[in-house]
Structures are given as C-alpha cells and as structure tokens.
Amino acid sequence: MSMCGVSVNVGSIRGMNMRTTRAAPRVRPGDGANEGKWIMVDIRPSQSVFRLYQRVVWGFCVVTVTLTAIVVTKILIGHGFLNSNEPLSSEIIPGNHRFNNFVLGVHILSAIPPLVIGPWSFVRRLLRTALHRWLGWIYVGMIFISSVTGFALAAVNTYGIFARLGFGMLAIVWFSTTYMALITARRRRYREHRDWMIRSYMITLAVVTVRVLPAPEHLTRAEWYPLMTWLCWVPNIILAEIYVRATTFRGRLKARFARGA
Numbered sequence: 001m002s003m004c005g006v007s008v009n010v011g012s013i014r015g016m017n018m019r020t021t022r023a024a025p026r027v028r029p030g031d032g033a034n035e036g037k038w039i040m041v042d043i044r045p046s047q048s049v050f051r052l053y054q055r056v057v058w059g060f061c062v063v064t065v066t067l068t069a070i071v072v073t074k075i076l077i078g079h080g081f082l083n084s085n086e087p088l089s090s091e092i093i094p095g096n097h098r099f100n101n102f103v104l105g106v107h108i109l110s111a112i113p114p115l116v117i118g119p120w121s122f123v124r125r126l127l128r129t130a131l132h133r134w135l136g137w138i139y140v141g142m143i144f145i146s147s148v149t150g151f152a153l154a155a156v157n158t159y160g161i162f163a164r165l166g167f168g169m170l171a172i173v174w175f176s177t178t179y180m181a182l183i184t185a186r187r188r189r190y191r192e193h194r195d196w197m198i199r200s201y202m203i204t205l206a207v208v209t210v211r212v213l214p215a216p217e218h219l220t221r222a223e224w225y226p227l228m229t230w231l232c233w234v235p236n237i238i239l240a241e242i243y244v245r246a247t248t249f250r251g252r253l254k255a256r257f258a259r260g261a
Contacts, residue, residue: 089103089104090153090156091156092153092156103153104149104153106146107149110149111142111143111207112142113142114139114143114146115204115207115208117135117138117139118139120135121135121139122194140178143200143204144175144178147174147178148175150167150174151171153167159222159225159229162229162230163225163226163229165229166229166230169230170203173203173233173237174203174206174233177196177199178200180192180196180200181196181197195244195248198243198244199240199244201240202237203237206232206233206236209231209235210228210232213228213231213232215228
C-alpha cells in the first residue's frame, strides 16, 4: 500500500504499536541502503495537543462548576427557601408559598451533585470501578428529581409560553439524555454510554450557562428572560453533538488506519 508517495507494508502496521506520534524518516530516491525494503511512516497528527486540551477543559470545568455550586447553594439558602413566606418562583399551587419555594429548592439543590460529579465521570482511571458506578447512580437519580421538578416549575412559568417551552424542553431533553446514558450503561454499550453522558452533562451545565449569559442592556427582563430559557441549553447540546460526532469520526479513521485501509 502507498501513503503520501511512500510504500507501506500493511502487515508491518498491524504488528507494530501505532501510538507513537513521531513520524519515521522518509526515504530519498536512490538511497541504496533502503532500496527494496518496506518502511512504515506514521502520518497521523500528534495526540499530545489533544490530550492537553482535554485536561485544560476538564480542569476549567471542575473549578467552574464547583464555584457555581457553592454560589447557587449559598444564594438559595440565603433566600430561605424552606421557611420563606414570600414567593420565590412561579407557583405550582397558588398561594402556597412554602410548598412552591420548597419545590424550587429541591429543583436547584438536586442539580448541584450532577454538576460536581459530571467531570469525574469522564476520568479514565475511575471507569469500570465501583466508585464510578455509585457516582453514576447519584448523578442519574439527582437529575431525574431535578428535571421532574423543573418541568413542573416550567409549566407555570409567568413569562409566557415561549419561556415555558424553553424550560420545559430543557427538562425533557435533560431527563431523556440521562435516561439513555443509564440504559446504554446497563446494556454495556459503553461507547454509546459515553456519548449520551456527554450530551447529558452539557445539558447539566445549563446551571452554569444561565448564570453567565450577559443580559443585553437594550432588553428588559420580560424580553430577555424567554430568550434565556433557550440560550442556556440549546448551544450546549449543539456543542455536545458536534463533539460526539467529531470524536466518533476520528475513532473510525483511527480504526480504518489501523486495519490498513
């Protein structure tokens, strides 16, 4: 087989470790010492930059979600969601402020553990361990609670039908992607499980996104809030899908290259 003008012995490729990122030297025409010999040239790009990028993103994610979890919890408790007689959210049961505030508190606080657990679920050293499985069950359970209570709050949102649909769809997609992550893990389809976990966690990061989205100065809260209910999660799921498709395509290319195609 010929690659980039250099003959390559397919059998040699299959028998050698292709994890190296340093290309073998090319052979110049007329080099008598190498004439008639098969050589291997690794033309794949280096993996070091990609791995560094993954570690930087992971570290940034851990710091960001931890700080967000602390701030959100402090604000929520500071508002006294357990004993406040003032309405802190849309009212599921009109007039019953304590119950409505309690549902809001459960919704937000149950979203905190998945936010913190998520990055650790992708650590390779923890995969296929009891800790990974236990963290996974906590992650799934808390998201199911948060998404159901979130859907209930979305149904009575006072900012109109567009806002209700935004947060309602967020709850449905969050629940669905997490459910698929659970099902694929139970069926030992780990590659698909990883992809669904990426989608699920990017939706979980809506907790962060909703806090950092800058509100345009020319829009009132009533105008901005309905848009925010979509912008806090739709870009996240799009980025997740792009990443999943890109890594899947990259994995197929590596497999094809390893087979000598």
